[in-house]
Amino acid sequence: MKKIYLAGPDVFETDAVTIGEELKQQAQDYGFVGLFPLDNVIPDKQSPHETARAIRDANLELLKSADIVMANLNPFRGIEPDSGTVFEVGYACALGKDVYCYAADCRDMMARIREKQQLPADATMCREGKTIEDFNLSHNLMMIDLVVAKDAESCFTYIAKEQGGKIS
Numbered sequence: 001m002k003k004i005y006l007a008g009p010d011v012f013e014t015d016a017v018t019i020g021e022e023l024k025q026q027a028q029d030y031g032f033v034g035l036f037p038l039d040n041v042i043p044d045k046q047s048p049h050e051t052a053r054a055i056r057d058a059n060l061e062l063l064k065s066a067d068i069v070m071a072n073l074n075p076f077r078g079i080e081p082d083s084g085t086v087f088e089v090g091y092a093c094a095l096g097k098d099v100y101c102y103a104a105d106c107r108d109m110m111a112r113i114r115e116k117q118q119l120p121a122d123a124t125m126c127r128e129g130k131t132i133e134d135f136n137l138s139h140n141l142m143m144i145d146l147v148v149a150k151d152a153e154s155c156f157t158y159i160a161k162e163q164g165g166k167i168s
Contacts, residue, residue, distance in 0.1 A: 002163060003033045005063045005097075007089065008072025009082035011037050023152060030156045031165035035062050063088055066097065068163065070155055073103040073139060073147060079116050081139070089146065098163070101146045102155040106138040 004027050010019045020036035027034030040058035042051060063069065069092040076082035081103070092099050105112055110132050113119065117127045126132055135141050149155035160167050 001031060001033050002067040002165070003035055003065060004068045004070050004159070005035045005066035005088070005092070006070055007037070007063075007085045007092075009074070009076040009085060010072060012076075012082075026152060026156050029166070030160045032068070032156075032159070032163075035066055037062065059088070060091065063092060063097075064095065066092075068159060069097050069099045070152070070159060071099065071101040071146075072152070073101045073143070075105075079113060089143070099146050100148050100155055100159050100162075101139075101143065102149040102151055103138060103147055104150050106147060106150060108136045108138060109133050109140075112138070 006020070006023045006027070010016055010023070013019055016038055020038050024034030024036055037055075037059045040055070040062060042054045042058060046054065069089065071081075071085050071089050073081040073085065073089075076085075080086075089099055089101065110124075113126055113132050114121065114123055119127070124132055124134070133141060135144075137144060138147055148158045156165075157167065159165060
């Protein structure tokens, strides 16, 4: 069975272990093995810096062992996705992995930012004075063609069709 690395800010939720188990079960239901970042065992009694490095290294090894990456690109602490998840997506692309992403709000970035920041309908700059990308994409242009679904379930269905998994 192909392995799917389940990237996303879900690891920061208070019920992260439960969420990870549910995602792994969904992966199995579609004929894949789910790999969740919290599956790693990190040594105790290290400095915060050493712990952070150990988590990063373990996650990268888990990601390397996967055939596919599925990433949750929902906003995290703001308008944009979690930077760690975005790093993992880029790393996976660089490794030549198949990457599929999902986000609940797939409206184009211009519409999303205008609404979230309560900007005028014709605004082309965000509140911080930066240009808003206008490519009719839901996320940064580097994610072009990667956002394929609005939720994990729909993303698994898409992946199964693309990768020959079980269609529920």
